[in-house]
Structures are given as C-alpha cells and as structure tokens.
Amino acid sequence: MGVRDSIKRVDAYEKVTGAAKYTADLMPAGALVAKVVRSTIANGKVVQFDLSEALAVPGVVKIFTCFDVPDIEFATAGHPYVLDKAKGDVYDRRLLNERVRVYGDDIAAVVAVDEVAAARAARLVKVEYEEYAPILSVEAALAPDAMPLHPGVRDTNLLGQSSYRIGEGTYEEAKHSEPGLVEVTGEYGTQTVQHCHMETPQSYAYMENDRIVVVTSTQIPHIVRRVVGQALGIPWARVRVIKPYIGGGFGNKQDVLYEPLNAFLTQQLGGRLVKLELTREETMACTRVRHAIHAKVKALARPDGTLIARKLEAYSDQGGYASHGHSICANCVTMFKQLYHDQRVTEGDGYTAYTNHATAGAMRAYGIPQSDFITECLMEDLADKLGMDPLELRLKNCMPQGYVDPSTGIHAYSNGIRECVAKGRALFGWDEKRARYAHETGDIRRGVGFAMFDYKTGVYPISLEVSNCRMFMNEDGSVSLQMGATEIGQGADTVFTQMAAETVGLTEGNVHIVSTQDTDVSPFDLGAYGSRQTYVCGMAVKRTGEILKGKVLDYASYKLKKPAEELDTEADWVVRRAGREKLLPIADLALEAQYSRDRAERLFAEASIDCHENTISTGCTFAEVEVDIPMGRVTVLRILNVHDSGILINPKLAEGQVHGGISMGLGYALSEELLYDEKGRPRNDNLLDYKLPTAMDQPDLEAAFVELCDPSGPFGNKALGEPPTISPAPAIRNAVLQATGVHFNTLPLSPQKLVEGFVQAGLIKEVGPNV
Amino acid sequence: MFKTLTMTVNGREVSIPVDERESLADTLRNRLGLTSVKKGCEVGECGACTVLIDGEAFDTCIYLSLWAEGRSILTVEGLKSPTGELNPVQQAFIDEAATQCGFCTPGLIMSAVEIVGTGKRYSREELRKLISGHLCRCTGYDSILNALERVVEQTYKHVGHEGEAPGPAGHA
Missing domain, CATH: 3.30.365.10 (Aldehyde oxidase/xanthine dehydrogenase, molybdopterin binding domain)
Known part of the structure; x- marks a missing residue:
C-alpha cells in the first residue's frame, strides 16, 4: 500500500478490455469532417486559390483558406504563459499560413460531410504559389x-x-x-526523428452557447485552452478543453497542434460539430x-x-x-x-x-x-x-556530489551517478567483457560501450512550475482525486493514486482518480512534460492529502473525544498514533461527517503548489553489440540502463518507463531517421519506410535502479519519464567503436552508413558492383 | 454503394448496411461501437486494429468489410466471460504491466489470443516474431512478451496434460 509498491495500473482493466475511451472513440455521430489542404512546396507564398472544382464535390460544406483567418499570429509550444511577452515563445504562425515555410504547410481547410468528400475536395484545391528555393x-x-x-x-x-x-x-x-x-x-x-505515438493527433470541436468545446488528444489541456483563445482572439475561458485517454505523446502533444484550427472551424460554422483527425503521414510530416x-x-x-x-x-x-x-x-x-x-x-x-x-x-x-x-x-x-x-575517464570527471548548476542554480540534491556506474558495471560484467573484446578481428566483431547522462526534474527556474490537486471524501470513506496533470500512458494516474492513499491513510482501492481533464472542472495544471508530474504534481497531491487528513483527524477528534494529536490514519482506519490501535473505520467517520445532524461537514481539500525547486536525475547505459561488418549490421546483444531517479513510487511502472525509453533509444541509434528530398518533401513519412523498433529488433531490455532519497522530492523521487531514452544511442555508438575501431559520428548507425564507414576504414576491401 | 453485410461479431449475428468501400475497422468502430479496434496507420503497418476473423489475426484497416460476409469476428470486447471474468491473456497483460498508453493493447491482445489458442509452447524469440506486426512505442515490448510467456506457459500446461493423456507423444 502507498508509495514504493508495485500496484497494478489503475487504468489497466479499462485498457485491456477495450473500455478505455480515446478521443476518436468518443466522437459523436454526424460530425463534419475537416481536412487540411497542405502546400506542395516547402518555401514560398500562396498567391491565390482556385476552389471551383473542390467546391463542386458533393458533400463539401465550406472551404477556408489562409485569406479567411484572423490576422493573429500565435505560438504553439506547450509552455506556461509568460507575462512578459518579449521573453516568452515566438508568435510566428496563423491558423492557416499564406507564407509557406514547410512542405505540407497548412494553407486551407476543407469541411465536408464525410471523409471521402473532404479528402477528394482537398486534392482538388488548386493553388498558385510564388515559390522560393527551400x-x-x-x-x-x-x-x-x-x-x-x-x-x-x-x-x-x-x-x-x-x-x-x-x-x-x-x-x-x-x-x-x-x-x-x-x-x-x-x-x-x-x-x-519523430515521436510516433500510436494514436495520431485527434480532435473534435463544437459550441455550447457562446463557448467552444474542444475534445483532444493532448498532454497539455490547460495550455491548449489558452492558445486556442489566443489564436482566435477570444477570451480564454470561452474555450473548454477536454482530454480523455491518449495514445501516447512523447512531447508531440506538448504542442498545440490543430486544436485552434478545429475550434475556428466550428466557430465559423455556427457551432456545428467538426472533427479533425490526422493521418499517420500527416502526423509524421506535419506535426x-x-x-x-x-x-x-x-x-x-x-x-x-x-x-x-x-x-x-x-x-x-x-x-x-x-x-x-x-x-x-x-x-x-x-x-x-x-x-x-x-x-x-x-x-x-x-x-x-x-x-x-x-x-x-x-x-x-x-x-x-x-x-x-x-x-x-x-x-x-x-x-x-x-x-x-571509458568508465574510468568518466568517473574521474563526472558531476560531483553537491553539484549546483552555475547558470540555473539547480542543485543535485541527490546524485547517484557513481552508484549507477558501479551497479551497472557489476551487473553487466563490464570489465570482463571490455577485456574480452579488446582485440576483435574478422567480419563479425563484438564490443561494449557506455554512456552516462544527467537530467533535471521539471522546468523550474527556466519556466513556471505550478500544480493543483483537489480531493473530496465520499460518504463511504473513499476519496475522489482530481488532477490537472495528465495521464499519457506513463502511469501518472496510478502514482497519484498511490501518493493520495499514502498521504490520507487509505488503501488504493479507496482512491478514485478522475483520469479525464476538463478545463471547466479540473484543477489547473501545466500538463505532462519535463518529467515533472511525479515531482511537482506529487507535491500538490501530498499537500492536498495532508489537508484532507487533518480534517479527517479533526472530525475523529470530535467524535472520539480524543485530541487530534493522539490520532492518525492508516489503511482506511483512524488509529491511535501510539500503538496503532484501530479506533474507527474512516468509512463510518465519512458517513457521519456528511449526514450528522450535529456537525455535518463536507471533507474536502484543494491545494496549489508554486514549486521553486528542481533536482537532477542521473543514470547510464551499458550496451553490448555484435557488428556484421560486410552487412553493415549492428545487433544489440545486451542493453542495461541504470537509473538514479530517487525513490521509485511504483517500481514495476518505473521499469516500464525504462524499457520504453531504451526501445526509443535503440530506434534513435540504429534505424530511425526522417528523410527529405531536395525540395524539402518528406520521403519516408509512414511506418513502413520509417523504421521503429519491433519486438524482433531488440534484446531483452534490462533496467536497474539506485534508489537514493532525494530530499527535495515529495516522496524522495525525481525525474524518470524521459531519462531512459537519453543514453542508449551513444552507448551503442561507443560499443561499435570498441568492436570495429571506427568512429561513427552521426546517427543513426544505418547499414548504409556503416558499410561506407567500413569501406573507408579498410575493413571492407572488396566492394561488389551492386554495393 | 451500400450492401448488407451479415457476420458474427463476438458471438452474435449481425446484419448491417455497409459502404462497399468501407474497411472492417470502420465498420466495427462506427457501426457497431467496438472502439477497442484502434486505427494507428490505416495501411496495415501498426497492428492496432487487429481482430480475429475465424480465429485468425487480421489488420482490419486493410480488410474490406464485405470480405467478412459469413465470417466470425472476435474483438477485445468479446473476450470477457459472460459473468465478466477476464480472459487469461487480459489478466496477464494487467499482471505484467504490459499496457501503458493502451492504444496498441487491444490489437496485441487479439494476436496473443490467437497465439495462445494454438496450445503450443513458444520460445521468447518465436513470440517476438509472432508479435512483430504490432508496433508499441511505450513498453519496449518486454512486458508484453512477459505476459505472453506467462499465459502461453499456463495454457500449454493445461492443454498439454489433456493432450498427453492418450499417449506418450511429446508436445515440443
């Protein structure tokens, strides 16, 4: 119970039964379909459109072009608003752009009654450009x-x-x-490279009275609300954003993508329901x-x-x-x-x-x-x-204990980098393998490589760090937990549940987290990014839970006629602080508190955190590779990440974050690269030609941890979500160096690049006519 | 043009009008409300829309609905027992934390049901190949493979005992 326990994910049942609803699953029937018309040049200007053929397609409702949108430039980054606009994000795009800057830029939008009509009309929009060299x-x-x-x-x-x-x-x-x-x-x-979250960006929008509702697959609902307001030039609270379950984000949905355009389209169509779903190709090329x-x-x-x-x-x-x-x-x-x-x-x-x-x-x-x-x-x-x-060189020079970044003032309140190296070194058998592969010869060679990293936790002091949490106790003694922070697959809802249970003194089954964020209802938060939520939003859960627990104990004191200081809560009970004797089920207390004719009281709490702390996570990767020199192929035989992320709230989920991060790192190292031709047109914007790792492309992934308690973290914890993806690529590159002696200095280590490198190094002597 | 499609979906016969250009993924999602069938690429690359058609796993985004005429379709919604108990594959996914964002999960579970349904024992390497038509960006596949190994082993033991009863023939 509580933190440090590998409880099952609170959303697992919903997800394995297909009951979990994502944006497209909630789409009401009868939505109009929006399709973005995209530029077929990378640099230039739209001179004019000929919409006649497109408008003639049966089912087309309306076509909006870059000449129809408000004269407002906006910024899309999922950053907190900055009061001094000069220091904030750059406002450089419109809902639809006349000045084209990327191949596939948003220059017009077709709205039609169905997908086929929208797609057909979008293809028939004729555009005259003034084209510049990309x-x-x-x-x-x-x-x-x-x-x-x-x-x-x-x-x-x-x-x-x-x-x-x-x-x-x-x-x-x-x-x-x-x-x-x-x-x-x-x-x-x-x-x-591209994020390749499995759910492409999806949204739908409609109006309720004079307000626009946008349901969207985002990591940052409150920021989306603000940017939609800015882009349309309307008060921000005229926008309501709802975020259901989302199918991954990895930062792509930490940007305001098409929500403003979707909101504009419903606004222009009298509040009619309009959906805007991106294809995989659009996601890869145009987000x-x-x-x-x-x-x-x-x-x-x-x-x-x-x-x-x-x-x-x-x-x-x-x-x-x-x-x-x-x-x-x-x-x-x-x-x-x-x-x-x-x-x-x-x-x-x-x-x-x-x-x-x-x-x-x-x-x-x-x-x-x-x-x-x-x-x-x-x-x-x-x-x-x-x-x-390589380990000795790094250990000699790496971040010292008590490190403070001289520019940002960020403290490494805990620093387990040396422990990570020591633990990984032993688990991996580094010294033995390094010696074994010291003199590899022949076409097939092996090597081991290493890389370490550090990563801050959240964004303070570069940006604002705030979070809010709300809890209320139900009559059965359970707690409803509301967060503005978002579950995006990483397990945030589960760890918030554990933190609330720990703080209030409940079992996890008696904490009900509301997974969906609705900016009309949910407490304000900045969202899922910067590996911040377990740290910053965890502080909000902890403070809120403490307030609620205080109210429970106060009521228990009244009811039991004992001083509150002598009481505590534990696993759904009010207990005597000394001796832990069970005194009163919290369920009984909650029912009485709600309905007592002598003292009726709603037990609730809300807290706001303005976090002025940060700390540094560290870790490292050990990789063992086999290189097939003539084939230019690297096979990763073993890969181990060791992380210093403070206390693990849920070790099993922590391991899952590490596995996913390593896998993304393997793609970064070996196979992933978005390619463009000389016109700036993407050449492999699909999952066939852009190679994500499959289950066959990787060995068993190994995760280990060094659990030092970070004194600044609400539960001794610090960043973990992003760090696992940092060090695999250099570790693999360095392993290839040991195996072959060839320094590959750019990613990815694709077969083409490896063969060229080996030819240059004289490791491949005979090059056939087809190579 | 609309045509009437008759098929069995999660044990129930349905007869519905479908556009002849429609994919089975769209029919299941939009006409039957089976939203566990996810669309991640619509070209048969990611596996999120996998269902079983007459017991065999297919990407429904590239399967025309009309091809399903007379066939039996099973989606994740059809896996729970009538009294609400989870299929062992679903339980294994929960126990092994094999779901994160959950978007690839229903498709993977359906492939897992097909794999487990053979009653055979598979090595981890064989399982890697069998699920290589599914992309998952969150888990790195390890927890999914753990879930599969667990349920394949359980099933093999169960089916294996029954299978071994008639004679000493091995099941390797």
Missing part, C-alpha cells in the same frame, strides 16, 4: 545572404542563441595553460519532430584523464516554425557543462535556425539525447586517444 540546412539558413523565413519576428533565420563560459579564461587560452595536454576535436550530429543538432566540440585533458577544458558549438535545425524553439538547443548546451567538470573552463554556444524542414518541437528528454550523443562521443573519443578505460 532552405534545407542550418548552414544555408545562417548564410549571410539567406532569405529570412520570418522577417516579422527575426531579421535573419537565427531564431535563438545562448552562450556560457564557466571558469577561467577561454578554451583557446587553456590550451597553453600547462604542458602535455591532449586535445580531441570532433563533429557529431543527430538526425530528425513536430525532434531537432537535428549538429555540433563541433573540443576537449583538453591531462594524460591521466583530468578534463581541463571543453567547448561546444551546437547548431539546431528548427524547421519552419518556432514551436519550442531555442529552448531545446539551450537545454542541449546546458547538459554539456553539467555532466562533467572541467578544471579550467567550459564553453558552450548554441544556435537555433529556422529552415524549411518540418517544425521541430518537444520530444522525450528535450534536447538531451542530442546533447548526450555529442558529449558522450567526445568523452569516448578522448578515452580512446588517451588509452583509458
């Missing part, structure tokens, strides 16, 4: 003569930039600070992707491995619209300085540029998988050059 790299975007894609918000394509220099002097000066320093330089890059980040890095170390200085220059491909923008690159640059300590100086510069690729946004771990690939390739290449064991 800008398809950060380098091209930042060239002095490059056309600015958003002259209204930036004079150039540089969307954002951030820099730090921590320590003494500069990197260049550090080179000559002492004799005998070893330098490693490198360029490392990560690719564009959000993970930023591709390319970096130039340098490191200086003493021959014994002591880091003296490092420097990072990171270039992030934003795509056509700002979305989460430079926040992601800034996060990437920040981790570089946190994970390792340089004796003299650490320099970081990050640049984010608009391009005509798909818009990049939040994706699980928010810039840190990119950062970790860069940071951990550099460390590996340094270890390689120094002839040091």
Whole structure:
C-alpha cells in the first residue's frame, strides 16, 4: 500500500478490455469532417486559390483558406504563459499560413460531410504559389545572404542563441595553460526523428452557447485552452478543453497542434460539430519532430584523464516554425557543462535556425539525447586517444556530489551517478567483457560501450512550475482525486493514486482518480512534460492529502473525544498514533461527517503548489553489440540502463518507463531517421519506410535502479519519464567503436552508413558492383 | 454503394448496411461501437486494429468489410466471460504491466489470443516474431512478451496434460 509498491495500473482493466475511451472513440455521430489542404512546396507564398472544382464535390460544406483567418499570429509550444511577452515563445504562425515555410504547410481547410468528400475536395484545391528555393540546412539558413523565413519576428533565420563560459579564461587560452595536454576535436550530429505515438493527433470541436468545446488528444489541456483563445482572439475561458485517454505523446502533444484550427472551424460554422483527425503521414510530416543538432566540440585533458577544458558549438535545425524553439538547443548546451567538470573552463554556444524542414518541437528528454550523443562521443573519443578505460575517464570527471548548476542554480540534491556506474558495471560484467573484446578481428566483431547522462526534474527556474490537486471524501470513506496533470500512458494516474492513499491513510482501492481533464472542472495544471508530474504534481497531491487528513483527524477528534494529536490514519482506519490501535473505520467517520445532524461537514481539500525547486536525475547505459561488418549490421546483444531517479513510487511502472525509453533509444541509434528530398518533401513519412523498433529488433531490455532519497522530492523521487531514452544511442555508438575501431559520428548507425564507414576504414576491401 | 453485410461479431449475428468501400475497422468502430479496434496507420503497418476473423489475426484497416460476409469476428470486447471474468491473456497483460498508453493493447491482445489458442509452447524469440506486426512505442515490448510467456506457459500446461493423456507423444 502507498508509495514504493508495485500496484497494478489503475487504468489497466479499462485498457485491456477495450473500455478505455480515446478521443476518436468518443466522437459523436454526424460530425463534419475537416481536412487540411497542405502546400506542395516547402518555401514560398500562396498567391491565390482556385476552389471551383473542390467546391463542386458533393458533400463539401465550406472551404477556408489562409485569406479567411484572423490576422493573429500565435505560438504553439506547450509552455506556461509568460507575462512578459518579449521573453516568452515566438508568435510566428496563423491558423492557416499564406507564407509557406514547410512542405505540407497548412494553407486551407476543407469541411465536408464525410471523409471521402473532404479528402477528394482537398486534392482538388488548386493553388498558385510564388515559390522560393527551400532552405534545407542550418548552414544555408545562417548564410549571410539567406532569405529570412520570418522577417516579422527575426531579421535573419537565427531564431535563438545562448552562450556560457564557466571558469577561467577561454578554451583557446587553456590550451597553453600547462604542458602535455591532449586535445580531441570532433563533429557529431543527430538526425530528425519523430515521436510516433500510436494514436495520431485527434480532435473534435463544437459550441455550447457562446463557448467552444474542444475534445483532444493532448498532454497539455490547460495550455491548449489558452492558445486556442489566443489564436482566435477570444477570451480564454470561452474555450473548454477536454482530454480523455491518449495514445501516447512523447512531447508531440506538448504542442498545440490543430486544436485552434478545429475550434475556428466550428466557430465559423455556427457551432456545428467538426472533427479533425490526422493521418499517420500527416502526423509524421506535419506535426513536430525532434531537432537535428549538429555540433563541433573540443576537449583538453591531462594524460591521466583530468578534463581541463571543453567547448561546444551546437547548431539546431528548427524547421519552419518556432514551436519550442531555442529552448531545446539551450537545454542541449546546458547538459554539456553539467555532466562533467572541467578544471579550467567550459564553453558552450548554441544556435537555433529556422529552415524549411518540418517544425521541430518537444520530444522525450528535450534536447538531451542530442546533447548526450555529442558529449558522450567526445568523452569516448578522448578515452580512446588517451588509452583509458571509458568508465574510468568518466568517473574521474563526472558531476560531483553537491553539484549546483552555475547558470540555473539547480542543485543535485541527490546524485547517484557513481552508484549507477558501479551497479551497472557489476551487473553487466563490464570489465570482463571490455577485456574480452579488446582485440576483435574478422567480419563479425563484438564490443561494449557506455554512456552516462544527467537530467533535471521539471522546468523550474527556466519556466513556471505550478500544480493543483483537489480531493473530496465520499460518504463511504473513499476519496475522489482530481488532477490537472495528465495521464499519457506513463502511469501518472496510478502514482497519484498511490501518493493520495499514502498521504490520507487509505488503501488504493479507496482512491478514485478522475483520469479525464476538463478545463471547466479540473484543477489547473501545466500538463505532462519535463518529467515533472511525479515531482511537482506529487507535491500538490501530498499537500492536498495532508489537508484532507487533518480534517479527517479533526472530525475523529470530535467524535472520539480524543485530541487530534493522539490520532492518525492508516489503511482506511483512524488509529491511535501510539500503538496503532484501530479506533474507527474512516468509512463510518465519512458517513457521519456528511449526514450528522450535529456537525455535518463536507471533507474536502484543494491545494496549489508554486514549486521553486528542481533536482537532477542521473543514470547510464551499458550496451553490448555484435557488428556484421560486410552487412553493415549492428545487433544489440545486451542493453542495461541504470537509473538514479530517487525513490521509485511504483517500481514495476518505473521499469516500464525504462524499457520504453531504451526501445526509443535503440530506434534513435540504429534505424530511425526522417528523410527529405531536395525540395524539402518528406520521403519516408509512414511506418513502413520509417523504421521503429519491433519486438524482433531488440534484446531483452534490462533496467536497474539506485534508489537514493532525494530530499527535495515529495516522496524522495525525481525525474524518470524521459531519462531512459537519453543514453542508449551513444552507448551503442561507443560499443561499435570498441568492436570495429571506427568512429561513427552521426546517427543513426544505418547499414548504409556503416558499410561506407567500413569501406573507408579498410575493413571492407572488396566492394561488389551492386554495393 | 451500400450492401448488407451479415457476420458474427463476438458471438452474435449481425446484419448491417455497409459502404462497399468501407474497411472492417470502420465498420466495427462506427457501426457497431467496438472502439477497442484502434486505427494507428490505416495501411496495415501498426497492428492496432487487429481482430480475429475465424480465429485468425487480421489488420482490419486493410480488410474490406464485405470480405467478412459469413465470417466470425472476435474483438477485445468479446473476450470477457459472460459473468465478466477476464480472459487469461487480459489478466496477464494487467499482471505484467504490459499496457501503458493502451492504444496498441487491444490489437496485441487479439494476436496473443490467437497465439495462445494454438496450445503450443513458444520460445521468447518465436513470440517476438509472432508479435512483430504490432508496433508499441511505450513498453519496449518486454512486458508484453512477459505476459505472453506467462499465459502461453499456463495454457500449454493445461492443454498439454489433456493432450498427453492418450499417449506418450511429446508436445515440443
């Protein structure tokens, strides 16, 4: 009972019986169907439309174009509102865009009576464009003569930039600070990938009196409400957002995608019910992707491995619209300085540029998988050059106990990185395997690799961190629990239930969480992102539960005629604090409290948290690979993640988060990449040509934990949701390095890239005519 | 054009008008309210819409409804016993925490029911192949494989005893 127990998911029964309702499952019959008309160029301007053929399709109700929408630009990132607008997100898109910046940009919307009519009409919309050459790299975007894609918000394509220099002097000066320093330089890059949550973005909207209701598959219902209000230019409370179960998000649904357009369409059609469901292809090409980040890095170390200085220059491909923008690159640059300590100086510069690729946004771990690939390739290449064991090099330099980030002030209140390494080293048999694979030869070779990471918990102090919780006690002594925080598959509802049970003194069966968020009813929250909910929203549950428990004890004191201080609650009972003797079932107390003619009282509580804390999670990956050199194929034989995420609220669900994160990391390492042609058109925006790992593509996934109690967490806990996906890719890359001696510096390690690399390294001598 | 389709769905015969262009996924969802049948790609890549047709697992997004004429369809809604007890596969998914967002779950459960229904014993590697037509982005498949192993083993033991009764023949 309570926290630290692997109770079954509270939504498992609903999900295995098919009773769990997702947005499309709730859609009332008779909805009009909206279909977005998408640009067939990546860069340009809509000059005019010819709608005649499209309008002639039977069943078409209306077609709205970019010339029909309000003259309002809005921002879509799922960030808290910032009162000083200049410091907040970039307002750079409209409901439909006349100025086209991505292939598949939203330029018009058809509303029809059914799917077939809508799709047919959308295809028949004729568009005349003024077309410009697409800008398809950060380098091209930042060239002095490059056309600015958003002259209204930036004079150039540089969307954002951030820099730090921590320590003494500069990197260049550090080179000559002492004799005998070893330098490693490198360029490392990560690719564009997509979240591929199994449920595509879905929404439907209608009006109730003068208010717009949007039911949507989102991680951030309260933020969606605000952005719909902003985009339509109406008061925010004229919008009501309802979020049922959602089929995954991974950050893509931490963006306001098509809810504003859907709301606009119902508003323009007199409140008629309109649905807007994206196809898989639209989801992959036209929602959000993970930023591709390319970096130039340098490191200086003493021959014994002591880091003296490092420097990072990171270039992030934003795509056509700002979305989460430079926040992601800034996060990437920040981790570089946190994970390792340089004796003299650490320099970081990050640049984010608009391009005509798909818009990049939040994706699980928010810039840190990119950062970790860069940071951990550099460390590996340094270890390689120094002839040091990669673990020893890292242990010598990694984040010290009591670390405080000098720029953000974030404390690592607990830091189990060394324990993680020690635990994983033993479980994995690192030393033995490393020695065994030291001199591999032949076509099939094995190797082991390692990478570590750190990750903050929530977004304070960069952004606001608030959460609210509401509980009321029913007459049977159970508690109804309402959260604004969202269940997106990660198990939030289950851990909130455990926290409430623990705090109020109930068994979990007597906590009923309301899974659906409805902004008319649910307490305010920012939503599921930043691995924040168990930490920040957990604080709200704890405080609310404490208030409610106080009321229960107060009533018990009245009824039992004993001082409240002598009483406690435990497993559905009021008990004597000393001795734990059961005194009164909470069910009896609750019934009497509600209906007593002497003292009737509704037992309820609500609390608001303004969280001014953060802490740092750490962990690492150990990977063992077999490389088939002629085939250019990497098989992962073993992969182990060890996490320092504080106390685990539900160990079984924690393990599930780690498994899912490793799997996503495996795809990132080996097979996933969104490709674009020279026109900026996506080439593999479907699940056949874009390779997610299947059950056959991975070994058994291993998860281990180091449970240190973090004093800042409500239950000793800290971030876990995103971190598991951070370090698998560099660990696999580093394992391939040990196996083959070849440094692959960009992701993914696809067969094509591996074969090219092996040919270049002379490991493949004979190349046949078809290769 | 609309045609009348007659099929058995979760043990009950239904006769309904369907558009001849309609997929079985849409018919089951929109005309029969069986929303456990999820649509994740609509091209037969993700497996979320899997149901059993005459005992065999199919992606219903690429299965025309009219092909189901006279056939028997089983969806997750039809798995519970009349008194509401879960199918052992469903219970195993709960016990092994094999569901996270839950969107791929009904389809996977139907494939699992097909696998378990053979009464055969499968290695973990064989199970990996058997479920490779399903994509799951949340679990990394491990918990799903654990659930499958558990229920396959239980079933094999049960069926295996009965099967072994007539003679000493092995079941490997």
